[in-house]
Amino acid sequence: MSSSRVLAVDSGAGHVSCGVFDSAKNGRLVLEQFALESFNPDAAIESQWSDLVAQSLAAAAKRAGASGAAILSVPGHHTLTKFVKTPAIDKTKRDKVLQFEAQQNIPYPLSEVVWDYQVINDDGLDLEVMLAAVKLDVAEALCHSVRTLGVSPVAVAPSTLALYRAFKYNYPEVAGSVLVVNIGARSTNLLFIDGARFFIRTISLAGNSVTQSVADELKQDFSHAEGLKLQVLGGTSDLPEASPARTCVQNAAQAFIGRLHMEITRSTVNYRRQSGAEQPAVIYLTGGGSLVPGLAATLADKLKTRVELFDPLRNVEVSTGASQARDYSAVLADLVGLAVGSAAGEKAFTLLPPAIGRELAFRRQQPFYVGAAALLVAALALPIYHFNQRAALATDQARRLETTLQPLRALQAADAANLERIESIKKEIAAIQNLVESKSNWINFFNDLQQRLVKVEDVWMEKLQVLRPAAGESAGRSAGGAFGAAATPAGSEAPVPVLRLNLSGRLLDKNNPTSRVSQDSFERVKSLLKSFADSQFISSVEKETFNPNQPGILSFDFILVVDPKKPL
DSSP states (O other): OOTTOEEEEEEOSSEEEEEEEEEOTTSOEEEEEEEEEEOOOOGGGGGGHHHHHHHHHHHHHHHHTOOEEEEEEEOGGGEEEEEEEEEOOOHHHHHHHHHHHHHHHSSSOGGGEEEEEEEEEEOSSEEEEEEEEEEHHHHHHHHHHHHTTTEEEEEEEEHHHHHHHHHHHHOTTOOSEEEEEEEOSSOEEEEEEETTEEEEEEESOSHHHHHHHHHHHHTOOHHHHHHHHHHHHHTOOOSOTTOHHHHHHHHHHHHHHHHHHHHHHHHHHHHHHHHOOOOOSEEEEESGGGGSTTHHHHHHHHHTSEEEEOOTTTTEEEOGGGGGGGGGGGGOHHHHHHHHHHHTTOOOOOOOOHHHHHHHHHHHHHHHHHHHHHHHHHHTTTTHHHHHHHHHHHHHHHHHHHHHHHHHHHHHHHHHHHHHHHHHHHHHHHHHHHHHHTTTHHHHHHHHHHHHHHHHOSEEEEEEEEEOOOTTOOHHHHSOSTTSOOOOOTTSOOOOOOOEEEEEEEEEOTTOTTSOOOHHHHHHHHHHHHHHHTSTTEEEEEEEEEEOOSTTEEEEEEEEEEOTTSOO
């Protein structure tokens, strides 16, 4: 592959696309080869994500004839993005100062993540910077998976930055304030652009929200619900118009649009308050979720803003070998952005794991090392005999020392065994102490639960079921997503198993006793969920589901994750 060519691999939560790009004589990007493969985006199989990416990439790369050096993307649900502002910093000191900012803004030890920064604005007085990070184990698993296919990652970019580069490349004439909404399977990226400045917020509301609602309503598994959603919303379903399944999907899609509208409104208000930017004049939609029927029209009506579909191939020439790419333009923004950043020679922003980066640096310097080694061998040809004699003498001395050290090594082994036994006894004592300290936590928890229910009013609990953790499950595994707690390092204390409580109940809508519950009731339930999340006994709330079908009653069901620091 020539140096002007770029192999881009976009690894999303539910698909993998790869494209071979080149530069035309007029400077425009040319998409020469393209392939896309989809896979199950179910969050329940998140641990298999890198393997699913590798399997899908194997098929896609074979069709596209792609191999060699590549730039990869990391989806939004695996990426942490923070925006910071500092006084202007001399470039020679910038890395050190921003490392301190990263330590303050990234909620994990920097040794457990791969991070980098992108300067957004430097006016000589203030420096605006975007920090981005991904868990080290996620980046390493992704890179190692694709390397087995003959694809060698040379850079890893967050999908959020790729989206920004794709927009600036395809819409260079846009100078005002705009919003780009990229709706994926597991997350949605909200990209606010105001001239040369930009701001990114990633939310968990995405296509999987519709699928999960359908699965919960129809009591189906996630895969069947995903297929039904795609058929109904894609217009390929043969279900009758009045069938319950079709109605369920359509209702879930409308609910998703309503929630997305609220998230966009809330994010826009916060962004404008913090930055002083103008109201976005245009909203551009992209991603698989942008294909939901009626989404653009509904958002335009509710937000009173022009809404358009983002065209990632607007300024990209597509060769005949990649003509099928136009059929997938809704999910190509990140792929094009990867190629744009590489072709433009921008700052080497990368989330590539350090070990792989060092390996690449070594390969680039390998010819120099080979030449230096040849010169070294020639220079040492004459003294070889002398050093062989010295080596024989040293071997004899080492043999004698080994005889002396054997009894000492036996003592060292005994000491090590005793230390392990001491550590084991310490852990048992700590476990007993935890049981003593937590014996009254159930009573305190129920008191806390009762107070929060009373505060909301007209709400009662129908079921509280204890969900014991599966064997081997720990606090580290329960966190979910890209930034859950890391695996317990060797030699440290074992993590506390996570306890979950399945809580179901109902809320009475006194103002609407004979009709569907009002939005106010939804807000009351949400405040109840937020109240539970603020409890000292609860670390998070998961899998919230609501059923407003009974007149005047809003049923709810969710899972409370017990804080391991306050075990029950």
